[in-house]
Amino acid sequence: MTTETLANGKPYIHRTSAHCETGVTSALFRDKGVDISEPMIFGIGSGIFFGHLPFLKWTGLPVSTFRSLPGTVFSKAAKRLGAKVFRKRFRNPQKGMDELRRVIRTGQIVAVTTNVYWLSYFPRRYRFNFSGHNLIVLYETENGFRVSDPALLEYTVDCSTHDMERARFARGPMEARGLMYYPLSVNPNPDIRKACITGMLDSCKQMLKIPIPLFGVKGMRYLTKKIIKWPDKLGYVEACRQLAHIVRFQEEMGTGGAGFRYIFAAFLQEASELFESPELNELSNEMTAIGDIWREFAVVSARIIKQRGQAEETFAKAGGLMLICAGREEQLFRNLDKVVRKFKP
Amino acid sequence: MKVNEVPQDITYYEGEKRACYALNDEGKYVIVTSTGWSAEEVVNGLAVAELAANLEETRKAVIKGLKSPLVYHMEQCQMTPEILAKTAGMATFRVKRHFRPEIFAKLKLSVLDSYAKALAVTIEELKNVPE
Numbered sequence A: 001m002t003t004e005t006l007a008n009g010k011p012y013i014h015r016t017s018a019h020c021e022t023g024v025t026s027a028l029f030r031d032k033g034v035d036i037s038e039p040m041i042f043g044i045g046s047g048i049f050f051g052h053l054p055f056l057k058w059t060g061l062p063v064s065t066f067r068s069l070p071g072t073v074f075s076k077a078a079k080r081l082g083a084k085v086f087r088k089r090f091r092n093p094q095k096g097m098d099e100l101r102r103v104i105r106t107g108q109i110v111a112v113t114t115n116v117y118w119l120s121y122f123p124r125r126y127r128f129n130f131s132g133h134n135l136i137v138l139y140e141t142e143n144g145f146r147v148s149d150p151a152l153l154e155y156t157v158d159c160s161t162h163d164m165e166r167a168r169f170a171r172g173p174m175e176a177r178g179l180m181y182y183p184l185s186v187n188p189n190p191d192i193r194k195a196c197i198t199g200m201l202d203s204c205k206q207m208l209k210i211p212i213p214l215f216g217v218k219g220m221r222y223l224t225k226k227i228i229k230w231p232d233k234l235g236y237v238e239a240c241r242q243l244a245h246i247v248r249f250q251e252e253m254g255t256g257g258a259g260f261r262y263i264f265a266a267f268l269q270e271a272s273e274l275f276e277s278p279e280l281n282e283l284s285n286e287m288t289a290i291g292d293i294w295r296e297f298a299v300v301s302a303r304i305i306k307q308r309g310q311a312e313e314t315f316a317k318a319g320g321l322m323l324i325c326a327g328r329e330e331q332l333f334r335n336l337d338k339v340v341r342k343f344k345p
Numbered sequence B: 001m002k003v004n005e006v007p008q009d010i011t012y013y014e015g016e017k018r019a020c021y022a023l024n025d026e027g028k029y030v031i032v033t034s035t036g037w038s039a040e041e042v043v044n045g046l047a048v049a050e051l052a053a054n055l056e057e058t059r060k061a062v063i064k065g066l067k068s069p070l071v072y073h074m075e076q077c078q079m080t081p082e083i084l085a086k087t088a089g090m091a092t093f094r095v096k097r098h099f100r101p102e103i104f105a106k107l108k109l110s111v112l113d114s115y116a117k118a119l120a121v122t123i124e125e126l127k128n129v130p131e
Helices: A020-031 A038-046 A072-080 A093-106 A163-170 A194-210 A216-234 A238-250 A262-274 A280-306 A316-342 B039-063 B067-077 B082-087 B092-097 B109-119 B123-127
Strands: A002-005 A011-014 A048-058 A063-066 A083-088 A110-115 A131-141 A144-148 A156-162 A180-186 B018-023 B029-034
Touching: A002 A316, A011 A020, A020 A038, A020 A072, A020 A110, A020 A131, A020 A180, A038 A072, A038 A194, A038 A262, A048 A194, A048 A216, A048 B029, A072 A083, A072 A163, A072 A194, A093 A110, A093 A131, A093 A163, A110 A163, A110 A194, A144 A163, A156 A163, A156 B029, A194 A216, A194 A316, A216 A238, A216 A316, A238 A316, A238 B039, A262 A280, A262 B018, A262 B029, A280 B039, B039 B067, B067 B109, B067 B123, B082 B092, B082 B109, B109 B123
Parallel strands: none
Antiparallel strands: A002 A011, A048 A063, A083 A180, A110 A131, A110 A180, A131 A144, A144 A156, B018 B029
């Protein structure tokens, strides 16, 4: 934990968090005087999701996502907690940088979306060309900015002006185009119960009811079938690449472990205290158990990749683990839906 | 995952730590920092090694005179021709044309300059690859 003083003399406390967007959102709300934890933001913003997108490629391989669309967690959470937000992209990099400077001079902290490759404080092996990392800009320094990156570091760091401009305005897939956002005003006593109910129902809908077989629980089943066929269809090396790609989305992108399943379990636990509901606590335990299976899926995948084929671990086993997750998650979200509908805001 | 099960395998994040959510002894979720996980090392290592291998192959091709140094610097920035074209403000087909060494050698200084800016290297560096 580090404390920094902002341009208007207000203190800012840096806290480590598991995921960039939820960590940033939680910090923005805390700065406005509403103390709300990271899992709570994740749950209220309906962050949990699964999707396999064969038509969207990242480093040449299809994207599998364990969370909802970037940016939606912040906007949904802000809406449900009754906050007015400023959210803007820029065509002209100069204007984008000027606006950022103008706002942080007033002492308002600003979240920006950046491309990881251009952030030189990142560990070298995590600097991939990926535009979707969120961080908070605190104030200006002599040759750049002081930034707080809750998802990666335990302390605040300096970022040069050059890095910041390149990172914010990097071109390519999912361009951030200098996206910056912060809450203009926050309801000091938000109705957290109501927000939780909306968030949980929305999560159930996202996981169960999207009528396209690539999303939610159906997406997991679809991907399972593909995983099992990969070694025959693509050959061993290519199949390993694809499998590694899924595990990277599950673990590497700052997910708090098991592709956000543990954060969601933490949210359910917090919600169970809020609603004094033992059922939610049971669901939280179930989510933890599912998370453990996801971790096992990662371990099995890593073993497959490491031993290069002389196998007791097979693609069928990895696919099977994912299928178990799909079945149990389907049951969990059905139960959650039933439990939540009984609550009164 | 329990607190004592949070992987502390290796200092893989170059000394940094990452946060994980895990259950403490009372069954409550807390944030625990992890120094790295061997399973993650395998998948990340695969991707990093692949990029490095491609880059090395390109470097050799450039030295043999099959590709222009532009390809090497583009791959080092993990760009594709489309991304480089957008960053440098040029048409993609033009960028692809400049991948041919004989055409790259005749480029005007202004064109080289926009590539150098896009790839964050100097013009001198852009014309060569490391030995």
